[in-house]
Amino acid sequence: MKTIRGKLFIAFLGLVLIIFLILWLSMEFFIEPYYYRQKVTTMQKTIQQIETIIQVSPSPIDRIQDFEYLGYNFEGKISIYDAEAGIVISDEDVLKYSKGKIIKNIEVNGVKAYVLETNYPVKETRWLVYSERLSSDGVVMLQIPITAMDQTIEAISAFMNYVGIIILIIAMLMAGVISTNMTRPIKRLTLMANELRQLKFDVQYEEDRKDEIGELGATFNALATRLDATIKALQYELSKEKALDVLRKEFVAQVSHELQTPLSIIHGYIEALEDGVVESEEERKDYYKIIYEESDKMSHMIKDLLQLSELEAGTFSITKEDMDLKEFFDHIQEAYQTLLIQSDKSLHYKSLKTSVMFKGDRIKLEQAIRNILNNAIKYADKGSEIGFETSLVDRCVTVTISNAGPFIEDEDIPKIFGSFYKGKNSEGKEGTGIGLAVAGKVFDHHRISYFVRNTSDGVKFIIRFPLDEI
Template identity: 25%
Template structure:
């Protein structure tokens, strides 16, 4: 029974079979009790009534006289066998008019000789026929003189009870058959969607991320199918992002390597005889090397974040120092690109427990992106405020903005959206991870064609309690 379908059918069938057997047993017991109880009760009533009458109105009759009186006055329609026994259990007269001399020692006779109404259901010693016997005591001058015994055959009752039980068994068999058919249908409804899920999972394992499981029913399995399809869609998106990332990084690495190789070959072929050309080549090589280092560092940082190995060197610091340092670093780039860079920070210290280098990495990345997407004569503004124990640092630009469809995913790993600018797509994802390591949050607000504002929210030093991650 390896399959769910087989187990469901077998277990469901066994449970139904057990229930039917229990109900059949109860039904048989109820019918048996009713038929035999009714027959016994009727026999007891007639026997005790007649015995009381004889004991009351034939008090002067000895046992043999009582026996003859009883048989002479017995109804012609009496269907029970009547026997009169003496105190030893010997039959002195029966309803056929015979004195058989047979000794009857069944429990009902013993009870009757003790003054009780005895009942016996069993087989007749002579005929082996199943009978119901009721015995009541006969008295003479206040003493027990004998027994009046009524006996009827129980075979018709057994036949009737067995016949009804047979009909009940037929109905029970029909119920079991119907339940078995129903279990097949139920098992199919449960197993078929699971088999669809299994087939879809196998397709995904083979690399077909477009595989989907059909939702057949609005139940738990249907919910599982929806969840599986959502997972498949997300895996497909991540797979596409990964492929795009590999393609992007390959391009990003190829470009500086090509420049370095080209200028290296030029300098070698030129023999380093022209100083100006040599300096230009070395500057290009140095610049492209820095680009390579930046890409590799991003990949290393991303790897550390993924493995949970990133550690922070926390210290109490003034965030204004980080922002002044970054502002100074981008001052020359601001002049070269003719983009205004404005820094608006409060005169009071912005105290924070943080990692200076990592926070600087965040704002360098944010400003680098702002310069990439802000055209000539644009404005980039860095604003810092403290409100309610939280530091709010915003980097806003008047650049091209971000498409609304890209905005929810812009901080995701490998995501570059519709931008044609160079980059690995990891910058904002790493920034978000660093900010969250500082127990902060990063928000992105943008309007296409108008500009983008990225806000970093960090807890001030007096309220922060950071556990270093790593």
């Protein structure tokens, strides 16, 4: 049989049969010799006692009494003969139970005995006979009836034949039950493995077992759970990759549009200057100023693209140096205070009270902070105030940049620092959606934590500089 159930059935049945065969062989070939050996040993000890009685009891009458008592305990017959084969001491019926035929010779531990079959006291009575020479030149002969023992052994042998048939039937039934119980969970595990092969990872092995099969089932469950999680993660990554691909395409279209607009303006103004349409010097200066501003926009856009490309490719380098965060943030706010003078918006700045040293890339960190400030200013309501606050709490400098303006959709918040991402509320605003992505990656390189949340009237960015990173 090729199945595990069949092999277990045969193995269990074979084991039971082997055990029974050993028992049967023991009964058939070893019990009788063992019995004879025990009896001969008893006879030898009895003869030693006879020798002792002869030596310590000189009176024949005392000897006879001792021999009768010994024979009673011995459960056999004692006969003693002198050197001329004359009877010294014997049972009165010794001639009756001593006549018969020898049916078996026995040798135990180098001494010989034999089985004698007589017709006394009943027909086919069997005696185990053993004789030994005494130190007084006489011979002692001992006889023990063994007919009952032989009959018992024969009855047991016959009984074992019937028991063997019963044991065989019971063993077959038990082998079937045990093999079925042992292979049932294996079949379930096989079905479970087939389900896993078909990428169905929601299957579970539900039997509560404490043995090796239970451990295997638990391993299968862990494997199924792990594979299910892995497949879902891969599916998520694939969907994210597809979404990112869509964002890239939208980004390319957006960048193309963003570049096309200043290029068209620059091209139009240059043509106007070449054709002499602009006559006054003041108008020419205005045209040159517009051309410069549009080219500057293009320069910043291309710079952001190159930097984002370096960040994503892993070729972005950080040059860390000691920097005073108070002086660093004060410098940034001064630049924006000047920038917002001609704007309808204002900047509320809260400075650190003392100098705080941090190790970082000053240029790239300034660009990251500026990107977030630019984003806050871009989306702030007209005439509103942009918050720029810094504080030192528990070995951490926290920067909070806030504005009053449109909220960020909840579904957009986890994605706002992603590459090429522009939220739903960014429609109609200039930009490519890569400023925050660059800022996030710069912060990541410095192990600076950052997040964004909606407030009651706008949006708040929170950036935390850990001073333990110095």
